Amino acid sequence: MKLNTKSRYAVMALADMAVFSSNNAVSLRDISLRQGISLLYLEQIFLRLKKNNIVKSVRGINGGYILVKSPKELKISDILLALDQKVKTIGCKKDSKKSCNGKSTKCITHNFWDELDIHINSFFENKKLSDLLKNREARI
């Protein structure tokens, strides 16, 4: 089980912004250099962050991106939602359009995966971007 790199890099990049923006826009180029993430890939990621109103952009020279909310208010779940389209993580079966086991009732494991889903999502709901920055020994 893993999150895709888009989500992980998004969290990383936004954390970087939280550290390095001093009311200025932060350019992808700088993030790319500091975090070692491909610039082209970052562009793709920020496109979606922008569409989902996590960041806003400033064009032209000295442009870049700015966090829409403060790190204290930005939930990690908001970030993941912007990239994954779904907070629903795990289901019983692949094709869950039909019922879990092709029958009318819920399958044995149905409630279990629901519980897990809640467990994981509440973690992301309760974490703010600013929480990542506390007590870190690691600086860029």
Added chain:
Amino acid sequence: MKLNTKSRYAVMALADMAVFSSNNAVSLRDISLRQGISLLYLEQIFLRLKKNNIVKSVRGINGGYILVKSPKELKISDILLALDQKVKTIGCKKDSKKSCNGKSTKCITHNFWDELDIHINSFFENKKLSDLLKNREARI
């Protein structure tokens, strides 16, 4: 983020066994019919469950599989471990053999993913197979 179907089907199949074994071996054919999972696929899954000592097999007519531990003692994490080889779920970067960001220090998000990992794994550690069977409205 999702678990692969092997893991999900394994949990489903073992839950089925917990319900339907009455001290008899349970055949994959029966599980396949009840749960709507391909027999051939179940074979592949049970091979690994057997290797990891989650089930033992009885060959020949009336054969099948038997849970090694009781459902009350069998942790979900044991099952996932048998199929995934790893409980480690998420890291900062794809190639985490090197450090997270190609530098010597830990990256900004490193501790965060570690926390998440613990959060998820403790869920699996604390759930027993028997827990899935409680209060279920859904029967096969």
Added chain:
DNA sequence: AAAAACTTGACTATTTTAGTCGGGTATATA
């Protein structure tokens, strides 16, 4: 003997993932 059921490795089609490419557009500053 025959049938049921486990055993095992190899194989394959499909999907997902990670990431690149190319050709834009906007804007600050010299």
Added chain:
DNA sequence: TATATACCCGACTAAAATAGTCAAGTTTTT
């Protein structure tokens, strides 16, 4: 006003993972 910087955006692709099948067994009960 030229130009460099930086955002914008859809399309594309190579590689890996996934889900599942196939074939050819072996073992054991009846």
